[in-house]
Amino acid sequence: MAHASSGLIPQGTGWAFAALVPLVFLGVFFAWPVLAIVRLGLRDGGVGAVLASAGTWELVGFTLGQAAASTVLALVTGLPVAFLLARCKVAGTGFVRAAVMVPFVLPTVVVGLAFRALWPDGGVLPIVLANAFFNVAVVARTVGGLWAHTDRRAEDAARALGASRPRAFLSVVLPALLPAIGSAASVVFLFCATSFGVVLVLGGARHRTLETEIYLRTVELFDLSGAAALSLLQFAAVLAVLLLGGLARRRRETALSLRGNAEVVRRPTGGEWGVVGVAFAVVLTLLVPVVGLVLRSLSTVDGWSLAGYRALSGTGERGTLAVSGVDAAVNSLRAATDATLLALFIGVFSAVVLIGLRRGRAPRGVGEVLDTALMLPLGVSAVTVGFGYLITMDALPGDLRTSPALVPLAQALVVTPLIVRMVLPVLRAVDERLRQAAATLGASPWRVWREVDLPLAGRSLLAAAGFGFVVALGEFGATSFLARPDSPTLPIVIARLMSRPGQLNSQMAYAACALLMVVTVAAVLLIERLRVPSGGEF
Amino acid sequence: MLRRVLFASACLSLVAGCSLSGGGGGSAPAAGDHVVTLVTHDSFVAKQETLDAFKSATGITVKPLAGGDAGALTNKLVLTKSNPIGDIAFGVDSTFASRALAEDVFAEYRSPEADKGSQRYEADSSGRLHAVDVGDVCLNVDVAGLAAKGVPEPKTYDDLVDPKYKDMLVVEDPATSSPGLAFLLGTIGKYGPTSWSEYWTKLKANGVKVVSGWEEAYNQDFSGSAGKGPRPIVVSYASSPSAEIGDDGTPRTKALLDTCYRQVEYAGVLAGAKNPEDARKVLDFLLSEQFQADVPEQMYVYPSREGVRLPESWTKAAPLPKTSQTLPADQVSANREQWVQQWRTLVVG
Numbered sequence: 021m022a023h024a025s026s027g028l029i030p031q032g033t034g035w036a037f038a039a040l041v042p043l044v045f046l047g048v049f050f051a052w053p054v055l056a057i058v059r060l061g062l063r064d065g066g067v068g069a070v071l072a073s074a075g076t077w078e079l080v081g082f083t084l085g086q087a088a089a090s091t092v093l094a095l096v097t098g099l100p101v102a103f104l105l106a107r108c109k110v111a112g113t114g115f116v117r118a119a120v121m122v123p124f125v126l127p128t129v130v131v132g133l134a135f136r137a138l139w140p141d142g143g144v145l146p147i148v149l150a151n152a153f154f155n156v157a158v159v160a161r162t163v164g165g166l167w168a169h170t171d172r173r174a175e176d177a178a179r180a181l182g183a184s185r186p187r188a189f190l191s192v193v194l195p196a197l198l199p200a201i202g203s204a205a206s207v208v209f210l211f212c213a214t215s216f217g218v219v220l221v222l223g224g225a226r227h228r229t230l231e232t233e234i235y236l237r238t239v240e241l242f243d244l245s246g247a248a249a250l251s252l253l254q255f256a257a258v259l260a261v262l263l264l265g266g267l268a269r270r271r272r273e274t275a276l277s278l279r280g281n282a283e284v285v286r287r288p289t290g291g292e293w294g295v296v297g298v299a300f301a302v303v304l305t306l307l308v309p310v311v312g313l314v315l316r317s318l319s320t321v322d323g324w325s326l327a328g329y330r331a332l333s334g335t336g337e338r339g340t341l342a343v344s345g346v347d348a349a350v351n352s353l354r355a356a357t358d359a360t361l362l363a364l365f366i367g368v369f370s371a372v373v374l375i376g377l378r379r380g381r382a383p384r385g386v387g388e389v390l391d392t393a394l395m396l397p398l399g400v401s402a403v404t405v406g407f408g409y410l411i412t413m414d415a416l417p418g419d420l421r422t423s424p425a426l427v428p429l430a431q432a433l434v435v436t437p438l439i440v441r442m443v444l445p446v447l448r449a450v451d452e453r454l455r456q457a458a459a460t461l462g463a464s465p466w467r468v469w470r471e472v473d474l475p476l477a478g479r480s481l482l483a484a485a486g487f488g489f490v491v492a493l494g495e496f497g498a499t500s501f502l503a504r505p506d507s508p509t510l511p512i513v514i515a516r517l518m519s520r521p522g523q524l525n526s527q528m529a530y531a532a533c534a535l536l537m538v539v540t541v542a543a544v545l546l547i548e549r550l551r552v553p554s555g556g557e558f
Numbered sequence: 559m560l561r562r563v564l565f566a567s568a569c570l571s572l573v574a575g576c577s578l579s580g581g582g583g584g585s586a587p588a589a590g591d592h593v594v595t596l597v598t599h600d601s602f603v604a605k606q607e608t609l610d611a612f613k614s615a616t617g618i619t620v621k622p623l624a625g626g627d628a629g630a631l632t633n634k635l636v637l638t639k640s641n642p643i644g645d646i647a648f649g650v651d652s653t654f655a656s657r658a659l660a661e662d663v664f665a666e667y668r669s670p671e672a673d674k675g676s677q678r679y680e681a682d683s684s685g686r687l688h689a690v691d692v693g694d695v696c697l698n699v700d701v702a703g704l705a706a707k708g709v710p711e712p713k714t715y716d717d718l719v720d721p722k723y724k725d726m727l728v729v730e731d732p733a734t735s736s737p738g739l740a741f742l743l744g745t746i747g748k749y750g751p752t753s754w755s756e757y758w759t760k761l762k763a764n765g766v767k768v769v770s771g772w773e774e775a776y777n778q779d780f781s782g783s784a785g786k787g788p789r790p791i792v793v794s795y796a797s798s799p800s801a802e803i804g805d806d807g808t809p810r811t812k813a814l815l816d817t818c819y820r821q822v823e824y825a826g827v828l829a830g831a832k833n834p835e836d837a838r839k840v841l842d843f844l845l846s847e848q849f850q851a852d853v854p855e856q857m858y859v860y861p862s863r864e865g866v867r868l869p870e871s872w873t874k875a876a877p878l879p880k881t882s883q884t885l886p887a888d889q890v891s892a893n894r895e896q897w898v899q900q901w902r903t904l905v906v907g
Contacts, residue, residue, distance in 0.1 A: 060637075129771075133778055140779075140788075142769075224770045225731045225906040236733060239630045241895055242657065321784060322805070341603075410637050421643050422595070422623055504623060516600065518773045520858070521794065522801030523784040526777055 035376040039390045042370040042436075048416075049429055050397050053408025054251075060411065061248025070249035080253060083229040086144065086219075087212035090151035094208045095201065097152065097302045098159025104299035105160060106167035108292070109285045116303050118544040121487070123306055124157045125494030125540045126313070127511045128217025129518055130533050134309040135222060142222040150218045155208040156306060158438075161487050162204035163197055165480045166445045168285075169278040170196050185291055199448065203441040206265035210258060210398035210437075216497060230254040234401045251404050258399030262392045278449055278476050310537065317530030320523055328527030332535060336525055341513055343506070345532050349539060352509040355499070356492035359431035363488050366432065367439030368481065370394055371447055372469065374440075379452070394440050397433040402497030405430065409502070424507060430498035435488035442484035446477045486547035490540050510536050592618040594833055594840045597642075599631050599649030599823075600624050603856040604849070612843050618836050620843075627736060628654055628823070635663045639829065645837035648690060648825035648844060653739060653894070655681040655824055656887040664826035667838050671845035675864030679822040681887055687824035690844050693859035694796035694882050695740035696818040697727075698811050700782030703790035712791065714816050715748055718761060725765035727791040728779040731906075733898045734770045736821075741793040742901055743890060744819030747883030751893070755904055762905050782811040797858045800869075800876040809875035820882040823859065 061067075070076055104110070105117055123131070131150055139146040170193070178188040194201075214231045223232070230250050237247040288296050317328050332345035341348070370390065377387035397405070409430075413420040420426055450473050458468045474481075496511040503512050510532055517529035596602075602622055609620055623644055625631035632654040635647055639661060650658045658664060664686035672688055679689035697718075699711055709722050718727055730738030746754045767789065769775045777785040780792035782802060796818055799809040825844050827837045843849055850861035855869055860878045 129773060133774060136774060136778055220734060220770045221774055224768060225733060225902055232734075239626065239633060240733065242629075242633050242636070243895075321786065407633070407637060410634055410643070414638075414641050414643075421638070501626070506622070518777065519601075520801070521776060521783060521798040525801075526784045 035373055036386050038369075038373045039377065039386055042366050042373070043390060043393060045366055046393050046397070046433075050400075050405065050433055051393075053412045054400055054404055055408075056412045057244070057404055057408040058248045058251050061244035061246075061251075064245040066245040067249040067252075070246050071253070076250070076253070079228060079230050079233055079250070080257065082227060083213055083231070083254075084257060086147055086151070086227075086229070087209050089148045090155065090212040091205055091209045093148060093152035094155040094159050094212075095205060098156045098204070099163060099201075100295050100299035101156060101160040101302055102164035102167055103292075103295055105164040107285060107288075108296055109287050110296060112300070114545070114548060116299070117548060118541040119303050119307060119310075120157045120160050121490050121540055121544050122310055122537050123153050124155075125490055125511075125536050126154075126310075126533060127494070127496055127514050127536075128154075128215070129221060129515055130313065130529070131309065132218050132221025133518075134312055135218075137312070139222070142224055142227075144223075144227060146222045147219055147227060150222060151212040151215055153306060153309070154215070154218075155211055156302065157487075158208050158211070159201075159204045161483060162207065162442050162445075163200045165442050165483050166200040166449065167197055169446060169449070169476070169480070170284070171278070172284055199445040202265055203445055206262060206395065207398065207438060207441050209261055209265075210395065213258065213261075214254070214399060214401060216402070230257075231401050235403045238403050238407055247404070251401060255396075255400065258396065259392070262395050262399070266388060266391060278446070278451075313530055313533050313537075317527060317534050320527060325527070327524060328529075328531035329534075331524055331528040332531055336517055336520070336528055341508070341516060343508065343513075345510070345513060345528065345535065348508050348510045348513040348532070349535055351507050352493050352511075352536075353539070355427045355431060355509055356489050358428035359435055359492040359495075360485055360489040362428060362432040363435035363439050363492075364481075364485050367394075367436045367484070367488075368443060370436070371440050371444045372473075374444060375447055391440075395437045398437050402501065405433070405498060406501030422504070424504060426502040427499055427509070428492075430502055431492040431495045434495055434498065435492050438491060439484045439488050442487065443477060443480055446480040447473055450476050482547055482550055486544055489543055489547075493536065493540060493543070510539075592616070592833070592836050593621055594618055594646060594836045595621045595623055595644035596840060597623050597625050597631065597635065597644035597647040597649075597828075599628055600626060601857055602648060605852050605856060608848055608852055611848065612840075616836075616839055616843075618839060620840055625649070629736075632658050632663075635828070636661045639663050642828040642830050642832075644828060645831035645833045646825060646827050646840050648823070650687065650824050650826075651736075652679075652681065652820070652822045652824075652884070652887055653736070653743075653890055655687060655822075656891040658826075659684065659686060662829060665829040665831065665834065667827045667841065669838070669842050669845055671842050671863075674845065676845055676862040679862055681822070681824060687826045688841060688845060689822045689862040690825045690850075691853050691857065691859040691862055692820055692822050692878070694813075694818040694820050694879050695737045695744065695793065696796045696813040696815065696879065697741075698780070698782065698792050698794040698798050698813050700780065700790040701810060701812055703781040707790065711812065711814070713814060715745060715757065718766075718791070719757070719764050721764065723764065723791065725767075726789055727761070727765075728767045728769060728775045728787075728789045729793045730772055730775050731768055731770045732901055735772055737772050737793050737795065739894075739898070740819040740821055742897065743885050744817065744883040746897065747819065747885050755900060758901065758904055766905070768905060795858065796879055797854070797860070797872070797876045800871045800874075801858075803871055803875060813876065813879075815877070815879040816881075818879040818882040820879075820884050822862070 101116065101120055105113060131153065135146045135150045136142060175188050175192045178192045183191065216231050216235060219227065219229050219232050230253060234247050234250045237243040318324050320327065335341040335344050374387050374391055409426065410421055454472050455468050458472050463471060494511060499509055500512055500515065503509055514529050514532045517525045517532065602624065613619055625634045628649055628651040632650050635658060659682060666684060666686055668685040669688055676689040679692055681687045704711055712718055712723055717723065729741055732739040732742040745757055749757050767779060769779060775792050776783055776794055779787040779789045781787050781790045796813045799811045799813055802811045803809050825841055827834055827841055831837050845863060847863065847866065850863040850866045853859060853861045854872055
């Protein structure tokens with residue numbers, strides 16, 4: 021960190037140097053493998069033919085269209101939940117906070133099957149619904165994180181001056197929340213644009229996205245040049261979306277007076293109850309497939325049974341698995357913990373650097389490059405990254421290609437952007453005057469960060485950590501590429517059990533889903549305990 | 559607040575301490591041990607006792623490393639052939655064998671165990687790939703489900719286009735599913751490289767349903783398994799009925815043995831293996847009586863070795879078909895993409 025510097029220009033350069041830390045991490049574990057595999061594909065030529073084909077552009081259109089629709093749906097349903105979590109003192113918010121996270125960890129194949137049970141023929145509607153189902157939590161958490169800290173007084177003042185409630189919301193609250201809404205929207209869009217399992221299960225051969233096509237060409241057809249061409253397209257689309265999102269965010273940034281949550285939360289009044297009602301309805305809707313899975317885990321052809329749960333302590337029917345379900349859960353916890361710590365370090369460091377770059381007048385563009393680079397892992401196909409690892413990671417000491425450390429590393433790539441997006445709006449909203457006051461009183465930059473930024477952002481930080489942990493728990497794409505058979509995670513075990521005949525295996529798979537949900541809820545509640553003590557702590 | 563954050567991170571680091579030191583990677587072999595890395599498909603399972611017995615006989619520890627399904631595995635091996643991620647690979651199947659052979663992924667080695675039956679399924683004469691197991695993709699039917707609908711069990715591919723069986727069949731997309739591809743290849747083997755499309759046109763007219771993977775087809779659409787779906791006929795494996803035996807001991811489902819396509823799974827020592835000597839011993843072990851006897855129960859496929867006793871549930875519910883469709887590997891790899899594309903236009907488009 022750039023401390024003890026006298027002028028503004030060296031300070032900016034110091035931040036630019038600090039930016040190298042996350043950039044080097046991304047360079048080694050993301051850009052290098054991805055570029056290596058794309059280059060291998062480009063070497064064979066034939067890219068032009070792929071780009072010229074009409075089918076390719078249909079893929080692009082469908083990919084962006086379904087992602088946009090899912091993002092809008094996730095925003096519309098997630099915002100009431102964010103309001104409930106951030107602003108309302110009503111019974112049941114703790115439950116909502118935990119419940120809304122559950123969809124995020126469920127393996128996509130399981131969710132795909134659950135939605136398929138409701139729409140047997142699949143199609144666009146269930147794809148959009150399933151993608152939104154996964155991502156309501158992103159909106160609720162990201163927007164709720166900032167909302168919980170924004171000062172109510174401006175809003176109350178507007179109301180006192182005669183603004184109607186909707187008017188006060190539109191002209192006071194919404195502008196303050198826009199950075200977080202933009203953050204949430206870009207994350208959700210990236211998740212939806214690259215969602216694989218859902219599109220495969222619900223879209224079948226009719227509805228395909230760039231992501232499923234890249235997978236198909238890489239894994240089944242070994243058409244690396246076709247896959248490379250599509251990867252470049254996906255990359256370009258993602259980059260365009262990120263740049264647009266970045267523009268929107270920049271124009272909307274404001275310093276807010278952040279408050280402790282206890283001052284902000286109150287009992288809803290009047291029309292607010294309507295919003296609360298909508299939020300509860302959304303959560304109940306999210307729980308429909310979840311309850312369906314639990315029921316499924318309990319039912320057999322011969323009636324209700326706990327056999328699936330009992331089987332979790334074993335290795336499946338006739339030893340389908342290399343380890344027991346419980347061991348897999350422990351593996352999941354371990355990998356997710358490592359991934360979260362790594363992502364927390366890189367994410368918070370990056371957020372601090374990003375803010376420092378802006379405040380410290382660093383060379384233009386460094387901040388934008390870092391911000392965009394941090395998001396890119398969400399927008400690049402897991403199969404591209406996974407195959408890239410194969411042809412690059414043996415050059416690192418210790419041949420990382422087969423190392424168990426790769427799983428948390430790859431999960432951290434997915435989690436880091438979430439942490440940045442959740443922490444950054446809050447850190448950015450910290451009033452500069454508080455910092456300046458502290459600095460005037462002689463505090464070093466590190467002390468300013470510790471005494472001003474950290475206490476204000478502490479909660480969001482923990483919330484982000486919790487969210488990241490849950491995401492890492494449920495991560496399947498990258499993990500399935502890298503996990504070793506002697507240490508599979510719970511989602512891997514579920515996928516494996518689902519791919520075997522036999523009633524016990526399928527019941528055990530659903531029971532393992534239930535276990536994953538329980539672990540998730542426990543993790544969220546534990547983090548809740550850490551962040552909500554008896555009263556306000558500011 | 560700060561203290562709280564510090565406390566939380568201390569808790570997290572404690573857990574992380576466990577995770578980093580607590581052997582996430584399994585038991586690390588001591589120096590001087592013989593370790594062979596076996597790159598395999600995701601479905602590889604071996605009994606620990608069998609691996610332990612092999613270790614005490616030879617001093618070799620087999621370290622499995624999953625590489626995805628047969629396609630992903632093959633492509634990983636091709637991508638890493640100049641610096642392989644293991645010493646021996648198992649799970650390249652008959653659909654992908656010619657690609658692996660053309661790319662010189664495997665080293666030449668003829669196992670002394672190779673003439674005990676696995677030679678029947680040889681990929682080519684170069685001796686680089688040894689058949690470890692065979693599995694047949696066949697139509698499965700829900701016995702009670704068909705009876706309830708009042709129709710007899712179908713027997714052949716031709717039966718399925720009979721209006722009696724309208725809207726009863728669910729198949730997997732050959733582009734995204736290995737049994738789906740095998741079933742398509744089976745129909746190509748049966749009707750020939752030009753007339754197969756007529757057959758599929760009739761299947762389509764008779765209401766065939768296409769889903770992307772085995773999981774959906776078997777667990778959700780098929781009525782004979784735990785999911786109790788609406789369709790009584792599904793593309794699955796000849797061995798699947800052995801997992802569907804009811805409490806009364808009779809199988810609830812049945813494989814139609816005249817509708818099968820044979821898939822062979824191969825193993826071979828990798829060219830450029832760091833430990834080729836021990837890798838050859840592991841290959842011999844995969845073909846040995848002891849390992850082969852575990853194959854059916856562990857991986858739901860049939861041993862390639864002759865004279866290996868099958869478990870009782872298999873002799874009852876899952877006999878290996880006497881005649882199955884097969885297509886030469888080079889013909890499959892030369893035409894696969896085009897066939898799948900043609901199929902897509904025809905059936906989905």
